Amino acid sequence: MKMIATTAYRPNGITDQNAAQAAQDLGIPFVVRNKRSIEKLHAEEKADVLVAARERLEFYPLGETEPFFFHPSSSAFRTKRPIHQDPLIEVSGIAAGDSFVDCTLGMASDAIVVSQFVGAGGSVTGCESNPAFAYIIGKGLKEYTAMPHLVEAMRRIEVVSGDSVDYLASLPDNAVDVIYMDPMFTNEISESSNFRPVRTAADTGQLTKRWVDEAVRSAKKSVVLKAHFRSVDFEAFGFNRRVRPNTKFHYGVIDCRNK
Ligand SMILES: C[S@@+](CC[C@H](N)C(=O)[O-])C[C@H]1O[C@@H](n2cnc3c(N)ncnc32)[C@H](O)[C@@H]1O
Numbered sequence: 004m005k006m007i008a009t010t011a012y013r014p015n016g017i018t019d020q021n022a023a024q025a026a027q028d029l030g031i032p033f034v035v036r037n038k039r040s041i042e043k044l045h046a047e048e049k050a051d052v053l054v055a056a057r058e059r060l061e062f063y064p065l066g067e068t069e070p071f072f073f074h075p076s077s078s079a080f081r082t083k084r085p086i087h088q089d090p091l092i093e094v095s096g097i098a099a100g101d102s103f104v105d106c107t108l109g110m111a112s113d114a115i116v117v118s119q120f121v122g123a124g125g126s127v128t129g130c131e132s133n134p135a136f137a138y139i140i141g142k143g144l145k146e147y148t149a150m151p152h153l154v155e156a157m158r159r160i161e162v163v164s165g166d167s168v169d170y171l172a173s174l175p176d177n178a179v180d181v182i183y184m185d186p187m188f189t190n191e192i193s194e195s196s197n198f199r200p201v202r203t204a205a206d207t208g209q210l211t212k213r214w215v216d217e218a219v220r221s222a223k224k225s226v227v228l229k230a231h232f233r234s235v236d237f238e239a240f241g242f243n244r245r246v247r248p249n250t251k252f253h254y255g256v257i258d259c260r261n262k
Pocket of ligand 1: 109112136
């Protein structure tokens with residue numbers, strides 16, 4: 004899908020500069036806004052639209068009028084609870100100082116929680132195959148300041164714009180402590196609304212044998228899958244399912260320590 008960059012409805016020097024920068028970074032055309040609504044831009048440009056608004060970058064896939072933008076999402080409250088009890092931290096066996104690859108970065112909520120937990124001695128890399136999401140989340144992680152207790156964790160996350168299977172294939176054996184996958188649910192969950200406006204733009208590809216094999220080869224401790232409780236992927240790909248009563252998603256773990 005074609006993508007363009009433009010400014011806020013009422014541009015200023017900063018939105019002009021940020022839109023031009025986004026266009027250059029992403030290799031997409033910069034288009035003058037001319038006080039056009041998002042609907043009008045979609046109709047006339049026939050493209051997804053990235054907007055440099057006054058406070059943030061926003062992404063409007065063709066036909067969508069609710070934007071995708073960076074915000075801490077569930078990491079805001081998950082990092083205020085005892086973090087070692089967070090289900091992802093618990094099931095993964097991750098420890099302070101460990102390395103973590105998130106194969107499906109999305110809003111980066113899971114990556115922020117893990118980054119907070121692994122601390123200054125650890126590392127977190129997040130892959131995102133939608134280039135607009137990767138760009139907006141990458142900028143947000145570098146620039147967001149509204150939640151001071153998360154700033155250090157956000158800055159630690161390195162964003163890779165591209166397919167995580169290719170990224171994993173580039174890693175040596177046992178290069179990372181924990182590798183995580185959270186592909187888009189095929190059964191939509193109404194309360195998981197972060198992605199609702201942009202479901203059409205997210206990579207909806209599901210797990211493959213190559214993806215799991217590359218993750219197991221590259222992981223030292225564990226590979227973790229989050230999926231809908233009805234998903235058959237846990238059993239199909241050899242994950243040990245950790246049932247969480249009364250929740251719509253489960254985690255599954257492949258223990259890589261004795262592979
Ligand atoms: C369900 S969301 C992940 C949400 C994320 N765990 C969070 O905490 O915000 C899935 C995301 O992974 C991306 N994705 C799916 N398959 C991918 C792949 N093979 N490589 C990189 N990104 C992928 C999608 O575009 C989407 O943004």
